[in-house]
Amino acid sequence: MNTDFIDAIHELEKSKGVSSEVLFDAIEAALISAYNKNFGSKRNVRTVIDRETGEITVYSCKTVVEQVEDDRTDISFEAAQKANPNYELGDIVEEEVTPRDFGRIAAQTAKQVVVQRIREAERGVIFDEYVSREDEIVTGLVQRIEGKTVYVDLGKTEAVLPPTEQIANEAYKHGNRIKSYILEVKKTTKGPQIIVSRTHPGLLKRLFELEVPEIHDGVVEVKSISREAGSRSKLAVSSVDDNVDPVGACVGPKGMRVQSIVNELNGEKIDIVRWSDDPAVFVANALSPSKVVSVNVDEGTKIAQVVVPDYQLSLAIGKEGQNARLAAKLTAWKIDIKSESQVKPQEPDKSKLDAEEGVLQEAVNVDTAGTAEPKED
Incomplete structure (x- = not known):
């Protein structure tokens, strides 16, 4: 020495x-x-x-x-x-x-x-x-795939993308650049282990923060998110400035902002709706793109009775109930959807009533004609 x-x-x-x-x-x-x-x-x-x-x-x-x-x-x-x-x-x-x-x-x-x-x-x-960066987005390259587990190179270290946090219809190839959400950072005998996710709703929120300056600056606020990763998501937003349209800010000019996020998530559909502190209005907005005739809410049971036009019923419910399910998660309300014809009182059919009255009158006439009057002595 x-x-x-x-x-x-x-x-x-x-x-x-x-x-x-x-x-x-x-x-x-x-x-x-x-x-x-x-x-x-x-x-x-x-x-x-x-x-x-x-x-x-x-x-x-x-x-x-x-x-x-x-x-x-x-x-x-x-x-x-x-x-x-x-x-x-x-x-x-x-x-x-x-x-x-x-x-x-x-x-x-x-x-x-x-x-x-x-x-x-x-x-x-x-x-x-990385423990200070939990709940944030990191960008990395797919380093290797072992079984169904994907390992992502972050530069200084690697992250683990387990099968449960992968988008079902997404294919991962060596060298692909992907954005992921830091779910958890753990200490192990082999060093820190970073668990990342592609399915967490937080990923969607962080992507919008990156793409939409109004969200990053706090002018537009993301109130709630419901997501079925790889298929469809709903995002409720509001604005602290009446001059700023929160939905328009998220969509961007010619839809460029939301489209870049859709591309990052490999075509996942995203519905952006306006948040409201009025549950009836919020539920109606959440069922977008379906039109809503009326909404009756029960604060005690947290059930919203929604009426939609007959031709919009399937759109409101969505394929395999997806639209209604995502709207319920977004609003935290149980939503019962019915069409106008299902809730409208059934009016009697006038032609049918006229026919029934005619049959009844004919029966009365026959009965009268066949009745004999008593003879006088």
């Missing part, structure tokens, strides 16, 4: 963010194990690295006792008094036992410790960086 080693330690402190004292302490602790391993000693030893010269010194530490039980760890009171009359029972006597060829062993040990500590420090830096 020499001054070059000391300079290297301080350089690592600057470049890797690992405290030099942490490295020195770790090396000194490792040198104790190296000493005992290489010199067959079970002594209680202490190692010291000179912070300026890099010189290493090994000391054997013995406790002053009345009766020695183990000469590797104990020293008699008489022997200690000969070395220094100031020693008392229980004191620690240190004796230098630095081996002649200990420098080579120390250098090898120091290298292993430094490499390990740097690796641990880098893992810590990565963990701290």
